[in-house]
Each structure stands twice: as structure tokens, then as C-alpha cells.
Amino acid sequence: MTASDGLAAALRQEAERRGCDIGLPPWATEAVGIETTRGYLSVDTTTGEGLFRLRVHIPDFGWDIGATGDLGTLVEAIAAWREGQPADVLTARFDFLRLDEFTRALDAGEPTAAQWATLLSSEYYRGQRNLLRRLHADEVLRNTFPTMTHRTVRLRVDPMYWMSRQVLVHEPEEGRYEVKCVRGPASDWTEVAGDGLVAALRAALYDDH
Structure with a gap:
């Protein structure tokens, strides 16, 4: 060599x-x-x-x-x-x-479903399981690709594209959520009420800014 x-x-x-x-x-x-x-x-x-x-x-x-x-x-x-x-x-x-x-x-072209299954069954991320289940329960969000970053859930629209729109979701305490857009005009953590979490994530990932 x-x-x-x-x-x-x-x-x-x-x-x-x-x-x-x-x-x-x-x-x-x-x-x-x-x-x-x-x-x-x-x-x-x-x-x-x-x-x-x-x-x-x-x-x-x-x-x-x-x-x-x-x-x-x-x-x-x-x-x-x-x-x-x-x-x-x-x-x-x-x-x-x-x-x-x-x-x-x-x-097989199905990495997203496999990744959700892995995270939802992981003992290592047991503390985030309720949050993962809540995100996965939504018919839109379950089609985003999830990864974990320091106990924070990262959702990406396209798992194969580096610049795909993505968002971070953190639950600092039960029922209280913080959301951060990784790319785009919003770069700070924003606190989101529990009943508005899914709508906020959908908007961050799919709405035109």
C-alpha cells in the first residue's frame, strides 16, 4: 500500500x-x-x-x-x-x-420502518420510549427517519439525503417538549405544548417557510 x-x-x-x-x-x-x-x-x-x-x-x-x-x-x-x-x-x-x-x-428500500422498530424496542432508549411511541403513532411522522442524538429524537424527511429537512425533539421532563429545526431560519429550541407537538413537527418538516 x-x-x-x-x-x-x-x-x-x-x-x-x-x-x-x-x-x-x-x-x-x-x-x-x-x-x-x-x-x-x-x-x-x-x-x-x-x-x-x-x-x-x-x-x-x-x-x-x-x-x-x-x-x-x-x-x-x-x-x-x-x-x-x-x-x-x-x-x-x-x-x-x-x-x-x-x-x-x-x-429492500424500507429503512424507515426498520429503524423505528429498532428504536422502539431498544432498552438503551427506554427513557425516550413514550416520546418515540407518540411520534410513531402519527401517520405522517412515522414516515420520517428517526435517529437519536444525545437522547434527543431527530426526524429526517429523506434518510438518504444529507440536506433533507430535519427536526430535533427533546422531552426535558414528562409532558414538556422542546423542538429545534436543524436547517432553516429557526435555529433555537422552542418549547411546545404537548397537545401541539405533532402539529409543530409536521409544520417544521413539511410546510414551506
Whole structure:
């Protein structure tokens, strides 16, 4: 890899040698932000293990999907992922890949429902469960993609778009809520009465400002 002037260059050279399109721009000096229809891919090396770790990212969310010491196998897996090969095909072809339930939901185009299910069943976020249930009960809000940021719920209209409209919801004490638009003219926390929470979130996420 040293002779190839870094990981990004090594990946490009190996992909060219194998006839693979891994989508890594010629100007990139790091193997991050490889764009695909199923999120962004990144590659880094594991300290002391001699492995190349593959990760997938969507906004505010990233996770490992496997590691291998074979650079050629890695570039073939990246190319196959970018081509849209199904999760079952990928795991059958590349035994280093570990595609979890969320990855498969992403593959099926259904990441939002899977993410809600994960958060609602999580013991780690038990303290936010009532708030999550209230948001999920609304037929509009349940179609937004939820993540947690320091025990605060983040709702995003489009899970795959970095600049998608999004809002933060915090419950500092039971029945009292604070809302903050992440992008747009409103940047401060605004206290919202409990009976107006859903309407305020709908307006922040979908109304034109």
C-alpha cells in the first residue's frame, strides 16, 4: 500500500486491474464517501490486524459491514454493492460481509420502518420510549427517519439525503417538549405544548417557510 501511495490509490489501482468500478474519484486521497444508491461506503484499515474495514453510511448513521485482508476481494465487493446486487447475493459471494437486519431493510428500500422498530424496542432508549411511541403513532411522522442524538429524537424527511429537512425533539421532563429545526431560519429550541407537538413537527418538516 505504501508503494501505491496510500489506501485510496491502492483501491483505484486494484479496481482498474480487476476491471471494477468502485466509484472512487481520481482526486480522492481517502477512501471515504463512495456514493451508492444504498448510502455511502468508506474503507479504513484496522490497527494491528492488517484488515480493510468496510462501512456504510447514511446521514447521522454509520455501521461496519465487514473486514477483509484481501484488497482484490474488497474492491469486487464494493463494485457489486454499487451495482445493486441484493444482500443475499452479496453475502453468498463475499463471506466477509456481515449484513444486518437494517442493511437488508436498506437493500429492500424500507429503512424507515426498520429503524423505528429498532428504536422502539431498544432498552438503551427506554427513557425516550413514550416520546418515540407518540411520534410513531402519527401517520405522517412515522414516515420520517428517526435517529437519536444525545437522547434527543431527530426526524429526517429523506434518510438518504444529507440536506433533507430535519427536526430535533427533546422531552426535558414528562409532558414538556422542546423542538429545534436543524436547517432553516429557526435555529433555537422552542418549547411546545404537548397537545401541539405533532402539529409543530409536521409544520417544521413539511410546510414551506
